[in-house]
Amino acid sequence: MTVRFRLDDDQLALRAGVRELLGRCFGRERLRAAVDAPGRLDRALWRTLGAAGFFSLRLPEADGGAGGGLPEAVLVFEEAGRALLPGPLVATHLAADAVPGAAHGETVVTAVDGELVEWLDAADTVRGDARDAVPLRSVDPLTPLHRLPESRSPAPDPVAVLLTAAEQLGTAGRVCELAVGYARTREQFGRPIGAFQAVQHLCAELLVRAETARAAVYAAAVTADPADIAAARLLADEAAVRGARDCLQVHGGMGFTWEADVHLHLKRAWVRARRAGGSAWSEERLAAALAD
Incomplete structure (x- = not known):
């Protein structure tokens, strides 16, 4: 389809x-x-x-x-x-x-x-x-x-999984914007750091992960298929967590300060990645879909 x-x-x-x-x-x-x-x-x-x-x-x-x-x-x-x-x-x-x-x-x-x-x-x-x-x-x-001392919730609602993926997608997009904006304005050796190939690669990877996750999340919202939702969640978690980490690298030492907002995105992405079954539920759904 x-x-x-x-x-x-x-x-x-x-x-x-x-x-x-x-x-x-x-x-x-x-x-x-x-x-x-x-x-x-x-x-x-x-x-x-x-x-x-x-x-x-x-x-x-x-x-x-x-x-x-x-x-x-x-x-x-x-x-x-x-x-x-x-x-x-x-x-x-x-x-x-x-x-x-x-x-x-x-x-x-x-x-x-x-x-x-x-x-x-x-x-x-x-x-x-x-x-x-x-x-x-x-x-x-x-x-x-x-x-809680033990798990007391049933299998996660796929809608909760998808909406969590959407939040992760929002973080992935935002940290990409922050990284690119900083790379354009921060100068080293008389040039914007975005002129250096290593920084360019980080920013490019940020964008690719975010847009790949966006395609998967939007598609899963249309199909509402559990396997599509599972794939979208895995891609969105990766885009948010790795994206925030790479954004920190682009910012350098400034990114690790309390005054910068980048660390808040990374911390929220970590917490969301545990929500609604985390990666385990998504991996199990994908494995079951591939086995059918």
């Missing part, structure tokens, strides 16, 4: 609108303020997202939603990943049709995910058994974690 995914005018407008909204409501100053106050979920921002239809996007119009599908959800979550938007976004989105208030951002929903739970203390509703969960020091200051 040939899959074609070309954004139509409505989808382009949706992506632009979400990027504008997040730039206005969660720009760099708000991001840094959130980093300085880890574990505190901004309820006003959450309600703003709800009012904008972030969580109710896939609900039917008759139920107060926008009647969108997975392709539209992927575009929205890609922008959320690009902006490093914090909070249990996927869990609340998936609960929009089941938990009162979730669709409009009035209720924050998290979910047990294997042995981990994100944003447990900030959530109003927890889907799954989170008894005996203990705080875990998270590498990402914007994703507080709790650990």
